[in-house]
Amino acid sequence: MFTLSKNSCLSTTLLVSLFVLAISLFFTTSPTFPHRLSLLARQFLPIRSISTSPTMTTYAKELRVAELAVQRATLLTKYVFHEKAKGTLSKDDASPVTIGDFGAQALIIQAIRKNFPQDEIVGEEEAATLRENKELSSKIWTLVKEARLSDATAEEELGGPIPSEEDMLSAIDAGNSAGGAKGRVWALDPIDGTKGFLRGGQYAVCLALMVDEDVKVGVLGCPNLPVDDSASLDAHSGENQTDAEGKGVLFGAVQGQGATSRPLGIGALGKSQPIHMKEVSSIADATFCESVEAAHSSHSDQSQIAQKLGITKPSVRMDSQAKYGSIARGAGDLYLRLPVRKDYQEKIWDHAAGDLIVREAGGEVTDAQGKRLDFGKGRTLRNNKGVVAAPRGVHAQVLEAVKSVLGSK
Numbered sequence: 001m002f003t004l005s006k007n008s009c010l011s012t013t014l015l016v017s018l019f020v021l022a023i024s025l026f027f028t029t030s031p032t033f034p035h036r037l038s039l040l041a042r043q044f045l046p047i048r049s050i051s052t053s054p055t056m057t058t059y060a061k062e063l064r065v066a067e068l069a070v071q072r073a074t075l076l077t078k079y080v081f082h083e084k085a086k087g088t089l090s091k092d093d094a095s096p097v098t099i100g101d102f103g104a105q106a107l108i109i110q111a112i113r114k115n116f117p118q119d120e121i122v123g124e125e126e127a128a129t130l131r132e133n134k135e136l137s138s139k140i141w142t143l144v145k146e147a148r149l150s151d152a153t154a155e156e157e158l159g160g161p162i163p164s165e166e167d168m169l170s171a172i173d174a175g176n177s178a179g180g181a182k183g184r185v186w187a188l189d190p191i192d193g194t195k196g197f198l199r200g201g202q203y204a205v206c207l208a209l210m211v212d213e214d215v216k217v218g219v220l221g222c223p224n225l226p227v228d229d230s231a232s233l234d235a236h237s238g239e240n241q242t243d244a245e246g247k248g249v250l251f252g253a254v255q256g257q258g259a260t261s262r263p264l265g266i267g268a269l270g271k272s273q274p275i276h277m278k279e280v281s282s283i284a285d286a287t288f289c290e291s292v293e294a295a296h297s298s299h300s301d302q303s304q305i306a307q308k309l310g311i312t313k314p315s316v317r318m319d320s321q322a323k324y325g326s327i328a329r330g331a332g333d334l335y336l337r338l339p340v341r342k343d344y345q346e347k348i349w350d351h352a353a354g355d356l357i358v359r360e361a362g363g364e365v366t367d368a369q370g371k372r373l374d375f376g377k378g379r380t381l382r383n384n385k386g387v388v389a390a391p392r393g394v395h396a397q398v399l400e401a402v403k404s405v406l407g408s409k
């Protein structure tokens with residue numbers, strides 16, 4: 001009897017222990033463990049005591065740092081534009097890079113490293129040439145060390161200025177991440193549309209944060225676009241866009257929270273307002289944007305697609321991701337970028353911010369086959385060819401025309 005009862009006692013204890021172990025294993029190994037824990041806690045604790053920090057879930061700090069950092073970098077690029085000598089060099093692929101590109105990359109990376117030291121950064125530029133060209137390096141340093149937001153608190157939030165020329169070079173080189181599908185990765189284009197920048201056309205300072213390959217935050221600083229969201233697009237393509245009057249807009253978006261625009265100021269951030277793509281009731285009336293550079297996207301394919309859709313208005317040509325910003329605020333409707341060189345892989349920093357801003361403003365962005373842009377494949381979009389961005393309601397119709405024109409080639 002005694003042995004029996006001891007056994008039954010033991011097995012009850014064993015059963016209870018196994019049950020507790022199973023429950024703890026279930027909660028601790030589940031990917032949604034923190035969520036489950038918070039649901040459990042909610043049943044026992046007053047709601048106030050378990051609220052999580054909003055910055056943990058909403059990317060509020062990331063957006064703010066990105067907007068201020070982009071704003072500070074645009075001040076430098078605007079200054080460089082008015083300088084006679086822009087230190088223009090030709091890179092290995094024959095594309096230009098200037099003092100503005102290097103300086104803006106250094107300033108933005110400095111702010112990211114100060115605020116989010118663990119994050120990876122995929123930036124377009126590198127400092128190798130500057131380490132050889134001491135004269136150019138010191139020219140850039142002269143400007144970078146003076147670059148400040150006029151608002152001291154905002155400047156402090158960015159972590160202050162870069163301490164030395166060597167730190168500036170090391171910041172530029174910190175944009176050398178290989179990217180990929182895991183973790184927090186920033187994609188930075190310090191000047192997108194360098195050719196546009198040099199000719200006084202549109203250009204953009206672009207920054208996006210991907211978390212596990214999903215774009216969570218996107219910011220575009222467009223110094224030569226009008227502040228007014230409803231200003232006509234035609235008037236802002238082409239050259240000589242740099243009269244400062246009423247110009248300079250900062251676009252921002254966080255996944256699931258919509259997209260905004262605000263004046264691109266020089267200190268504290270201006271007031272933002274939500275932006276939306278225009279509803280297109282008849283596709284024949286749509287306005288479409290494309291690159292100025294015929295080598296970057298096929299003007300002839302794009303014109304055939306427009307014809308197929310019954311569009312008779314000429315395209316609006318402008319450099320940079322200003323195109324994404326312009327359609328996101330409803331100043332234009334479509335952005336088409338069809339490949340010219342079959343072997344060219346688009347770079348993630350040329351699209352990440354614009355992709356999110358357009359999607360958050362009510363648009364759809366895919367490649368020419370209808371696949372979402374894949375930012376988890378490293379520094380390039382090697383899984384995609386071309387870009388088709390349009391309001392959600394007409395994207396399928398535009399894509400059909402794209403496939404039909406490309407398919408018939």
Ligand SMILES: Nc1ncnc2c1ncn2[C@@H]1O[C@H](COP(=O)(O)O)[C@@H](OP(=O)(O)O)[C@H]1O
Nearest residue numbers: 191192193194195291293295296319320344350
């Ligand atoms: N053959 C090519 N096809 C597509 N894009 C190209 C290209 N050669 C360069 N580019 C990219 O096109 C970007 C400019 O885009 P857009 O034509 O819309 O203004 C350039 O950005 P950078 O100016 O930052 O180098 C560059 O990365």
Ligand SMILES: [Mg+2]
Nearest residue numbers: 095096124194
């Ligand atoms: Mg470039």
Ligand SMILES: [Mg+2]
Nearest residue numbers: 189192193350
């Ligand atoms: Mg670019």
Ligand SMILES: [Mg+2]
Nearest residue numbers: 124189191192
């Ligand atoms: Mg660039």
